[in-house]
Amino acid sequence: MITSVAELLITDGFITPAERESIEKLSAKLGQAFIKVALNFGYISRKNYERSLINAGYPLNQIREEEYDKDILSKIELKLANDHVALPLRVQDGKLITLMADPTDQLFIDFVRFTYDLEPEIIIASDLDITWMSHRLLGEKYVKSAVFELMHRDPANSARVTFTSKQLIFLFVLLGVICVGLVLNFKNTSITINVILSFFFLIAISFKLFLALVGSRFELHQAVTNQEVRDVVTDDLPVYTIHLPVYKEDKLIKKLIWNLQSIDYPREQLDIKLLIEEDDDKTLNAVRNLDFPATFEVIVVPFHMPKTKPKACNYGLHFSRGTFLTIYDAEDIPDTDQLKKVVALFNKMPDNFICVQCSLNYFNRNENFLTRMFTLEYSYWFDYMLPGLDTLDIPIPLGGTSNHFKMENLVELGAWDPFNVTEDADLGVRAYAKGYKIAVVNSTTYEEANNEPINWIRQRSRWIKGYMQTYLVHMRDPIALYRKIGLKGFLGFSFFIGATPITFLVYPLLLIIFLNYILFDLSTIRTLFPDWVLFMSIFNLMVGNILMIYVNMMAVFKRRFYELILFAVANPIYWMLHSIAAYKGLYQLIVNPFYWEKTNHGLSKMSSPVNVVK
């Protein structure tokens, strides 16, 4: 019988005595098992650990089908099982069958003896399988909390109900009025709708240009300078939680580890959680098969509908211990100094700033037409519009990743809404409504731009659906919202979040009128709409498109993507894709509002170098 796993690892040459000391220190500090720290803080790879155990005559067992006793499980807390990578299952032959990743974890063995008054019968298994079992069998309370916490605590801000009765009445009355109008006076009603829609289109785009202009004023502004980053005292850095919600991202795991290792932050102060869904064996096996050390802890999110990223993050929150928290996607490449920059910014900002949004951009921008357009879009969005919103003190819809929170405020806000498919945008508005502020920092996370049209439409339909959800949630009581965020915030929210999906929905309608009028010279159009209406709608469509092209052109300057400037001209075509996605999103909003359209990552053939900040 081995005396301790630590000795075994030293004997096999996988860790040094000095490393053992560090692991033990950290283990004591965190209250976690030695092996958990060794595996999750990059001291040893899972393959090597398995090798050591096998060499010592302890092969890892398959445990997923093991029987369990609910009474036995009821006596152990998930957090304890998770920290010690151990789980008692059932009583058999007078002994307590216990799964353990480290059979020498005396603390847990003592716990078993003390709690169950039985001797443990240890089944050695992979830490990943035990984690999987623990969360599946004990995680119900946490997953229910992840799903329903916001709904119970703040039902007015939960997207669990997509349309409230009042909203449905409003929509049906509006629809009824339009129908009656069309029956009674088809021509005038059509004219009114056309004029309203075309003006709305122009105003919404003009607002975007305005925001971009305001934002462009500060394009050289550095919220945190390099000197300030250098001045950060490493010993004073707080624990930083990083959530990595993944689903079937097995191809990206190696890349992910490489990117995480490049982050300039003390390893022991990082609390990285890889959030894997219960049914995602692909990713779990990819982690299992890693033959080099990883720096993250795997959290298995038990099955519960809706299967969304915010639900996974909420679940992960229960096990997070950071002062600050951020989310990255599996393929993200953050600037290496990003965490330090955020800490420096939080330190110099007033207390009511609870979130910092970093810029997002793409490493594979020159891959094809779609990635180029996507890069232009992200560039103007994050480099110009968000700083514009920030300057004007308008609610910022947070980007999907690289938003850094103060943990306690995030929890106070009720964290993410698992029923909202753009939970980040929603959270931004909720934060503003509670009087908190969001800052934008000069640090970038590079992602993989979607390079495949169908995949792109899937992703975009989710975003647009999420914007619709967010708008519906916060417009349940427009007067209350107005009181909370003021006129500027209200208008900004309406034009930025509310108008975005509507613009994409309206765009093809205006385009059809335009094509019928200009290209096909359709007489019906001329009969239906008098010249002045056609003049106005064509004017609005043309000017709107030009302004949007212009906003896209502005986007190239900050990052010096000059070679992309001509692609901005293709924005009207790119917007057609948006419109397709918008109609798909609208359809899903009605029939399947919480469905999370999965975006496939890892399709890019371009290399993704680490974004080292010099």
Next chain:
Amino acid sequence: MIKKSTFLLIITFLLAVYYLVLGVYFNKLGYYNAEALFYIEKSKIVFEGLGNRLKVMGLTAPIIPFYSTFLFTFINYLLAPVIASAIGTAILFYLIAATLLKDVKDNFYLALLLIFFVFHPGMLYAATAGKSLYLVLAFFYMFFLNILKFYRSNTTYHVSLASICLVTLTFCDYRFIWLTLFFIPLILSITLKSLNLSEKESIFRLFLSFNSPSLRRKLISKTFALYIIIFILPIASIVCYKLLNLTHANDLNYFIESPYATWNVLADKINFDEVTNSTTYKMPDSAVLLSLKMIMYAPLILLALYMYRQNTYQVLTLLTPFAFIEFLRLKYDKIYIAHEFYLIFIILALLCIIFKLESYKNKKTLRILMGIGMAIQIFTGYYFLNRSPISDEQKFMIMLRKPVENHDQDESKDIADYINALPDNSLIMADDAIAYPVAAFVDNIQKLVMPYQDKFLTAIETPRGYVSYILVASPSNRVKGYTQLNNTYFNFMRTNDSGMLVQKVYETPDWELYRIK
């Protein structure tokens, strides 16, 4: 102690009052010009006319000055352009003074600026004539202000604002679109400077950049991007506007070529014909000499060039309007260069000097030079405007020199008075291509049947039954060739419709009003 901004607002207000008093006084003495009359007539159509008003509203050019007169039509149609230009010029003063006060503490320069705005005939012309000049100067100023700010800030913000200002400038005077051509060397120079090269001399930097493939690619793509970001908006706006002209008037260039859409098609042509045919024949401006004239008119530009002698961008910026003006001379060879193109040099010189004032070391010399330069400029202003080959400008100078009653528009007023006295149900066919001064003075524009209305086409074929009067250009009217409603047409119509009996009811040297029985 009054705050600086309040002080500036008070001065601006007083200046606006001064311009208004002067403008209204000239107006009451009978001073009008073709452009103001054109706006008055079109405003009346838009607000009171019956017919395709949208076409008038959308395709009348230049569109921004036309719209700016809208704001004041509720006061008085005839005074609206004057009020707009008076207030607009005062705002221009505010803009320049605000830039000045931002950096410069010496009130001497503010006083100098005020003197310029109060006494310079060009500025008085801009402020009181009711023309679009004030808007041209304001947007020209804003455009270059943002370009200069861009040199300092290097942000897209100022480039974008410059671009938006150029759009508005183009819609104040279409000819400014050609300015886009002369920015290429400037932008190349900006890009060249931004490249990370150890070599300091521009020419060698250029040499290095062209000989390295990666630098060459960088240079070209950045130059192109910068050029595009400044000029895509004006160019695209013009293209769109032309398309709207095509769809609504079946002519891409309707807004610059049709006398129904813009005032200067006829005014410039008539003016050129008059000057070149008259006994006091004036040579059109010749190359280089024109630039020299500009320097004489705005000597402060030399001071600006001297102050920026070591700054390539700014020198190129200052030289750009020279190239532009020379191009205009070639492109529009049958048009005399209007006063607005002279004034832009003063505005640019002032802007550049203001930008450099604080950092200039020899303050005393600068004050003396500025004082002398401004005095010369005011003098040359009178000198050049007095000798202007353009009749509108000459008439203004006559009025400025000796404000006595002006009878230029008496004929139009007489005809309009007669029409005003006709019963409300009378319909008078008139062609506002040339009759817009008459229409401008008509109280009830609905009495007139004009080409913007669909019924005009029917009425011109068979007037009987559609209209009760026809306003015809008399044989002595010098613009009779530009309308269908002249004696040739009238005689043809009478021959064609023998049943139509007409009676001449009113006549002036240029107009004949016939009643159809």
